[in-house]
Amino acid sequence: MKTVAVITGAASNIGLAVADRFKANYHVIGIDRRFNPSDETAVNLGFEPYSCDITSGQDLQSAFNYARSKGPISVLVNSAAITGPRAVIPEISDDLWNEIISVNLSAVFGLMKISAAYLKESRGTAVFVSSRAGKVGYAGFDPSVLGTKAHYSASKAGVNSLIKSYAIELARFGVRVNGVAPGSIEGTMIPRERWGELSGKIPLGRLGRPEEVADAVWFLCSEHASYITGHILDVNGGTLMD
Amino acid sequence: MNNFTNDEYSLKGQVALVTAGARGLGRGIALELAKCGADVWIWDSDEAALINMKEEFASQGYQIGIAMLDLVDPILLREAYEKLLQETLPPQILVNNAGGSLHTPFRFLEESDDDWNRLIDLNLMTTVRLCRLVLPGMVSANYGRIVNLGSKAGRYGSLFAGANYVAVKGAIHSLTLQLAQEFGPHGITVNAVCPGAIMTERVRGLLSERQTPVERERILKEIPVRRHGEVDDVSRTVRFLVSKNASFITGSLIDINGGQVMST
Numbered sequence: 001m002k003t004v005a006v007i008t009g010a011a012s013n014i015g016l017a018v019a020d021r022f023k024a025n026y027h028v029i030g031i032d033r034r035f036n037p038s039d040e041t042a043v044n045l046g047f048e049p050y051s052c053d054i055t056s057g058q059d060l061q062s063a064f065n066y067a068r069s070k071g072p073i074s075v076l077v078n079s080a081a082i083t084g085p086r087a088v089i090p091e092i093s094d095d096l097w098n099e100i101i102s103v104n105l106s107a108v109f110g111l112m113k114i115s116a117a118y119l120k121e122s123r124g125t126a127v128f129v130s131s132r133a134g135k136v137g138y139a140g141f142d143p144s145v146l147g148t149k150a151h152y153s154a155s156k157a158g159v160n161s162l163i164k165s166y167a168i169e170l171a172r173f174g175v176r177v178n179g180v181a182p183g184s185i186e187g188t189m190i191p192r193e194r195w196g197e198l199s200g201k202i203p204l205g206r207l208g209r210p211e212e213v214a215d216a217v218w219f220l221c222s223e224h225a226s227y228i229t230g231h232i233l234d235v236n237g238g239t240l241m242d
Numbered sequence: 243m244n245n246f247t248n249d250e251y252s253l254k255g256q257v258a259l260v261t262a263g264a265r266g267l268g269r270g271i272a273l274e275l276a277k278c279g280a281d282v283w284i285w286d287s288d289e290a291a292l293i294n295m296k297e298e299f300a301s302q303g304y305q306i307g308i309a310m311l312d313l314v315d316p317i318l319l320r321e322a323y324e325k326l327l328q329e330t331l332p333p334q335i336l337v338n339n340a341g342g343s344l345h346t347p348f349r350f351l352e353e354s355d356d357d358w359n360r361l362i363d364l365n366l367m368t369t370v371r372l373c374r375l376v377l378p379g380m381v382s383a384n385y386g387r388i389v390n391l392g393s394k395a396g397r398y399g400s401l402f403a404g405a406n407y408v409a410v411k412g413a414i415h416s417l418t419l420q421l422a423q424e425f426g427p428h429g430i431t432v433n434a435v436c437p438g439a440i441m442t443e444r445v446r447g448l449l450s451e452r453q454t455p456v457e458r459e460r461i462l463k464e465i466p467v468r469r470h471g472e473v474d475d476v477s478r479t480v481r482f483l484v485s486k487n488a489s490f491i492t493g494s495l496i497d498i499n500g501g502q503v504m505s506t
């Protein structure tokens with residue numbers, strides 16, 4: 001019997017690529033608030049779409065109850081995230097700040113609270129999709145363009161810290177917890193017209209593909225990463241090396 | 243947990259060169275790569291271990307090439323590489339595993355210039371020279387995978403290896419980053435694995451010599467997963483890094499330490 005992989009943000013970009021990568025080997029519950037059960041495209045995904053707002057603890061608990069009814073939950077991958085425009089800090093509204101922190105950071109805290117018992121039960125593993133920005137902010141970007149994404153960077157830095165706490169807390173139960181830190185990845189988060197300009201700044205000379213991040217997630221969830229926990233794996237074509 | 247199929251990680255048709263591959267970590271890495279179908283070549287100074295390994299691999303159905311040489315001799319390295327090119331294609335995969343602390347003192351003030359120079363030669367210069375030999379072929383092919391053996395020691399210091407070892411491993415990390423930047427435009431990825439204490443024969447010996455049973459017990463309790471690493475823990479990460487699945491990962495220093503230390 002297949003075990004269950006819960007994958008958030010599964011409607012697009014990296015989350016969709018991860019769900020696609022895992023669906024042959026796991027019963028994938030792909031969580032996303034954008035899923036509509038009556039949507040025909042969702043039916044053809046090859047995994048089970050589940051509509052859920054991860055910022056709601058109640059919704060999340062229901063999603064995990066449902067997922068557990070399909071089998072032991074051995075994998076959790078969180079890819080759900082939002083971003084906002086580049087802006088200098090005085091111009092970032094409190095509303096935007098709170099929204100990004102809520103989806104990118106507080107929801108991760110909520111996911112950890114709820115998933116711990118399930119992962120302990122299965123001696124499973126979790127991977128959180130963080131970001132290069134969570135490690136170094138927007139250092140390295142053109143400083144003449146005013147404004148960074150302080151909201152997004154701060155939220156992902158918080159995720160990196162949570163990953164380490166969760167990894168330490170769950171290690172004794174045989175549960176490994178890691179992160180991936182993608183750099184510039186093709187998808188809707190970066191407007192297509194910027195891909196060419198960004199490629200020139202990446203040692204490998206191109207943006208990454210969501211599937212390449214999914215491959216890294218797959219590795220971290222596998223027994224091949226059996227002694228790796230609390231690590232945040234860069235998938236950035238060489239734009240940040242640490 | 244998911245298992246990889248060998249198809250997914252297939253290295254068929256690729257030549258892989260692994261240094262100091264006759265025992266310990268190098269041997270485990272060589273076996274993983276051979277299982278994935280790579281044409282594996284092992285260079286090592288221990289002739290008996292090489293012959294033994296070749297026979298053992300053959301009995302498992304894996305044919306490997308071996309060469310016995312002193313890896314710190316740059317002339318022998320060049321000759322061995324020229325000979326390799328007469329027998330097979332230029333390597334697409336290089337695993338720089340040669341290294342170690344050579345039983346030099348743990349305490350900095352007890353280390354001599356010679357203790358430093360020998361470690362620089364074995365750990366760093368062997369890696370530099372191998373990269374220098376292999377990279378032109380990778381540039382011509384517009385493809386290559388280099389994995390260097392870094393260390394937790396080189397990132398965070400060590401409880402049983404000395405400053406000379408820690409410093410040369412740190413240098414290997416820096417070399418990894420610079421080569422990744424310089425050769426990324428040629429389709430070549432360069433990464434390093436940074437293992438904690440992995441239970442090879444050499445490390446077991448060092449631990450029992452330099453730490454009391456009480457200290458060893460205490461350190462084990464400080465490792466979140468409550469065990470030391472095994473050779474497989476490292477070799478399978480190397481296998482990932484040389485595969486197509488790691489195609490957008492370069493300049494990465496990957497901690498394999500059971501959570502003992504977590505990087506920023």
